[in-house]
Amino acid sequence: MTLGPCALRVLDLHKAYRSRRVLRGVSFAVEPGTLVGVVGENGSGKSTLLRVLSGQLAADSGEVERRGTLGYCPQATVLNDALTVDQHLRWFRTAYRLDGTGRADELLDELRFAEYRHTRVEVLSGGTRQKLNLTLALMHDPDVLLLDEPYQGFDWETYLRFWDVAARLRDRGRCVLVVSHLAWDAGRLDVVHRLKDGVAAPWSAEEHTGLPQGASR
Ligand SMILES: Nc1ncnc2c1ncn2[C@@H]1O[C@H](COP(=O)(O)OP(=O)(O)OP(=O)(O)O)[C@@H](O)[C@H]1O
Numbered sequence: 001m002t003l004g005p006c007a008l009r010v011l012d013l014h015k016a017y018r019s020r021r022v023l024r025g026v027s028f029a030v031e032p033g034t035l036v037g038v039v040g041e042n043g044s045g046k047s048t049l050l051r052v053l054s055g056q057l058a059a060d061s062g063e064v065e066r067r068g069t070l071g072y073c074p075q076a077t078v079l080n081d082a083l084t085v086d087q088h089l090r091w092f093r094t095a096y097r098l099d100g101t102g103r104a105d106e107l108l109d110e111l112r113f114a115e116y117r118h119t120r121v122e123v124l125s126g127g128t129r130q131k132l133n134l135t136l137a138l139m140h141d142p143d144v145l146l147l148d149e150p151y152q153g154f155d156w157e158t159y160l161r162f163w164d165v166a167a168r169l170r171d172r173g174r175c176v177l178v179v180s181h182l183a184w185d186a187g188r189l190d191v192v193h194r195l196k197d198g199v200a201a202p203w204s205a206e207e208h209t210g211l212p213q214g215a216s217r
Contacts, residue, residue: 006067007032007144007175008053013062015048022048023059024198030177032067032143035170035188037180039203040195046179047075049195050146053177068143068175075148075179077133081122085113085132088121089139096140104139111135111161127153134162138169145169145176163188 008030015023022045030036038046051057053064054072079088085108089101108114111131116124121132130153137147151162163185166176170190178189186192192203 006030006065007034008067008177009063009065010053011063011065013049013052013064014060015045015052015057016060021198023052023062026062026195026198026200028193028200028202030175030191032175033170033173034175035166035190036175036177037185037189037192038177038195038200039180039192044195045198046195047148049200050074050148050177050179054146066144069140071137071140071142071145073134073137073145073147073150075152077129078136079121079129079132082120084118084120085124086117088132088136092136092139098140101139103141104135107135107138107165110165111158125153127155127158130154131158138165143174145174147177148179150178 006029010029011027013023013026014021026045026049038049040046048057050072051074052059053066054070054074056072056074083091089104093101093104105114108117111134113128113131116128121129124132130150134147134150137145137150147166151159154162166178167188169176178185180189186203193200194203
């Protein structure tokens with residue numbers, strides 16, 4: 001399988017937890033500069049799919065091909081309660097081998113939580129923890145972003161700012177894949193894949209609402 005112009009290609013992915021067959025032949029491809037939604041009912045396998053795409057979980061069979069660097073924002077935050085926001089940024093800066101935390105500083109301003117720089121994570125609110133979780137996934141400016149309900153706990157203003165950030169990344173050629181809610185987000189996404197019965201089917205806003213995809217952007 002060759003990647004061609006795609007940033008991410010998934011072919012016939014299968015994943016079961018014991019007898020529970022969650023992914024049963026998921027295939028799709030994503031071009032650079034696309035904002036993609038993965039939607040589906042609770043338990044349909046969205047997080048499982050992202051964990052497989054990120055390499056955190058091994059598939060039973062199938063292929064995942066990715067071009068470029070990866071940023072993964074898991075649903076459960078990967079933070080250390082004893083460290084401050086700044087200490088997390090320094091820790092991840094080293095892990096990503098970055099010269100500085102310039103992009104993270106921009107995100108702190110953009111998501112409006114710079115005032116918590118020196119606060120330990122254990123006393124941050126759920127929404128602010130999630131802002132940090134997202135910042136850690138984005139601070140190395142990756143080519144492919146896998147974001148699992150990245151706005152959970154955000155207030156409305158922050159939710160809108162998140163979509164501004166995501167749209168700008170898309171406009172800069174990044175491939176942004178977001179586990180998202182069809183009812184709220186369909187209009188913000190270029191492409192939607194709906195997970196149902198273990199497979200991903202394209203979902204078209206035009207077909208379902210008469211409005212073209214991305215109509216509310
Ligand atoms: N580690 C695990 N062991 C066994 N079963 C699991 C495991 N992780 C997930 N599952 C099961 O696999 C199915 C898919 O779970 P997953 O978390 O991928 O769904 P989801 O679409 O992300 O759900 P939600 O919308 O609730 O976040 C569910 O039935 C879940 O109970």
